Structure formats: structure tokens, C-alpha cells
Amino acid sequence: MSSSQVAADQPSTSQAADMYYGAYNELPKEILKHKERLGLQEPAQHPHVFIQSFLKKSVPDRRRVDQQMIKLLSSKAVVMDVVKTKKNSKTVSQSKKKRVLNAKERRKLKIYDIKPEHQRYVMYEPLYFLWQDYIKDYLDIEKGFNKVTMETKLQKADYHGSIITVTKSKCPSYVGISGIVVQETKNVWKIITKENKLKTIPKANTIFCVEIEGIVVTLYGNHLRRKSSERSVKKFKSKNTIDL
Structure with a gap:
């Protein structure tokens, strides 16, 4: 499969922006009538254009932008949970357990022998x-x-x-x-x-x-x-x- 076919299968930056923009709705007309009193301002540019330029500046790789947007918009909610794993108590105790010399080894090393001097x-x-x-x-x-x-x-x-x-x-x-x-x-x-x-x-x-x-x-x-x-x-x- 060629790189052109892979690019054709993946959505473009504009398509990803359309998907992202579709998640927002315009404010009701009743609220827009009182926008001056509420302190609302008209956007400097259309949100669709703003989202495209923001994504291009934030992430230089366009393919990565498309993949991240698809995952972000199409994925379901994931509950993050911390799973506690029980360590094997036997292996931990064995690793921490200090080895003690037996009587035969102590005699061989002559630990308790008093030197002639x-x-x-x-x-x-x-x-x-x-x-x-x-x-x-x-x-x-x-x-x-x-x-x-x-x-x-x-x-x-x-x-x-x-x-x-x-x-x-x-x-x-x-x-x-x-x-x-x-x-x-x-x-x-x-x-x-x-x-x-x-x-x-x-x-x-x-x-x-x-x-x-x-x-x-x-x-x-x-x-x-x-x-x-x-x-x-x-x-x-x-x-x-x-x-x-």
C-alpha cells in the first residue's frame, strides 16, 4: 500500500476540525440579544478557521493531528483506576532475609579463635x-x-x-x-x-x-x-x- 493511499484513508486536518467544531452549538438568540449587557464579543474570526490554525501551530505533524483528533472525538469515556498488585510475600521475605553462617563455616573461618598474640x-x-x-x-x-x-x-x-x-x-x-x-x-x-x-x-x-x-x-x-x-x-x- 502506497503512502498516497494511506493519506487518502485518513481524514484531513479540515475534516478533523469539522468534527471538532461540530461538538459546539451556537448560543440561543435570546442570549445574543443581550450580548452587550452580558459582555459578550463577536469572535475575531470564524471558529472553524481558528481551530484549523490552532491545530497547525500546536502540532506540526498533520498526520498526528488527524489521528489524535479521531481518537479524541470517537473514543468512549475511560475510567482510570489504580490496580494494586500484591507482591509475593515469600520472595520479598527471602530477598530481605540475611544469610547467617552455620557452625561449620564459622569453624572454618576461625572467627572465635583467639590469636596467640x-x-x-x-x-x-x-x-x-x-x-x-x-x-x-x-x-x-x-x-x-x-x-x-x-x-x-x-x-x-x-x-x-x-x-x-x-x-x-x-x-x-x-x-x-x-x-x-x-x-x-x-x-x-x-x-x-x-x-x-x-x-x-x-x-x-x-x-x-x-x-x-x-x-x-x-x-x-x-x-x-x-x-x-x-x-x-x-x-x-x-x-x-x-x-x-
Whole structure:
């Protein structure tokens, strides 16, 4: 199909103007009689001529003028509405969810390993002084020692920075080891001794002692076989202690 045939099929600018002009009607004669009083003026040129010149100035492309006029005059009313689309909650939550390293990956990266240059007793002495202030406030020692509340509080206390000593153990090599607690897991305590050595002491079947304001407190490792964060919220029941 040639360009001349396409142009012949489409309405010209004058035809589009006629369609647009046909949408308007003249004012009734009764109103035109009082046009001077109403402030109405005669148009400078015929509306048909004005519309054609306005369209030519506004839109330089005549074909586009014809197409836009046809769509404007022949189309039906369209109701514009905003459609809300629901996002897939699973994909959003999965994309926002942060990935956490598992235990095997943490061991491989050696995140919790203490480097040899950091295994010095002097480096952790300030931590011991902070722990002393913490345990005084936690046990509320100024009001005196209450054995009933003190027993449950000691099971929930955090011992990072405390100086503990192994008094009894089923493994004789652990007895007598003393140092500052630098790490705690569910089953072991890692301490730094005054000889600048890192020792890993199991909690199971081991009895420790810690000094608080001149009073030596005995801690049974079997009762503390939880992480410090878990112990702080756990409700402990009174248990009979079996001597080793």
C-alpha cells in the first residue's frame, strides 16, 4: 500500500476540525440579544478557521493531528483506576532475609579463635575489673547476701571477665587451673592463665570457685551447661548437687 493511499484513508486536518467544531452549538438568540449587557464579543474570526490554525501551530505533524483528533472525538469515556498488585510475600521475605553462617563455616573461618598474640593475661585484666562492678550491681551486694536469691542469680550471671579456679574435676589435670574467662560456650569455658596460656575447661563433671567481695562461691559446672544468653532467661529449678 502506497503512502498516497494511506493519506487518502485518513481524514484531513479540515475534516478533523469539522468534527471538532461540530461538538459546539451556537448560543440561543435570546442570549445574543443581550450580548452587550452580558459582555459578550463577536469572535475575531470564524471558529472553524481558528481551530484549523490552532491545530497547525500546536502540532506540526498533520498526520498526528488527524489521528489524535479521531481518537479524541470517537473514543468512549475511560475510567482510570489504580490496580494494586500484591507482591509475593515469600520472595520479598527471602530477598530481605540475611544469610547467617552455620557452625561449620564459622569453624572454618576461625572467627572465635583467639590469636596467640592476644593470649596475654594483662590484656584481660581491665575486663576483670568491669566484671567486679557488674556482679556487685547484679547481686545487689550493698543490701547484703541473700542466699535464696543469690543461688538463682549466680546461675543466670555472665562470667566473662571473672577469675575462676577449678577445685574438683574427674580429670585431675584440670584441678588447680585458674584464670580469666574470655569465652564461654554451652559446654566449655576458655580462660587465660597468668602464664599467658589459653585453657579450655569443660563444665561437665567439674566444680569451680569464684571470689566475690571476699566470699568464695562454689559453681557446679553441670548446672551451668548452657550459654550465658540462654541462662539469663531460663527458670531454674532447685536440684540436688552430687559431689564428684
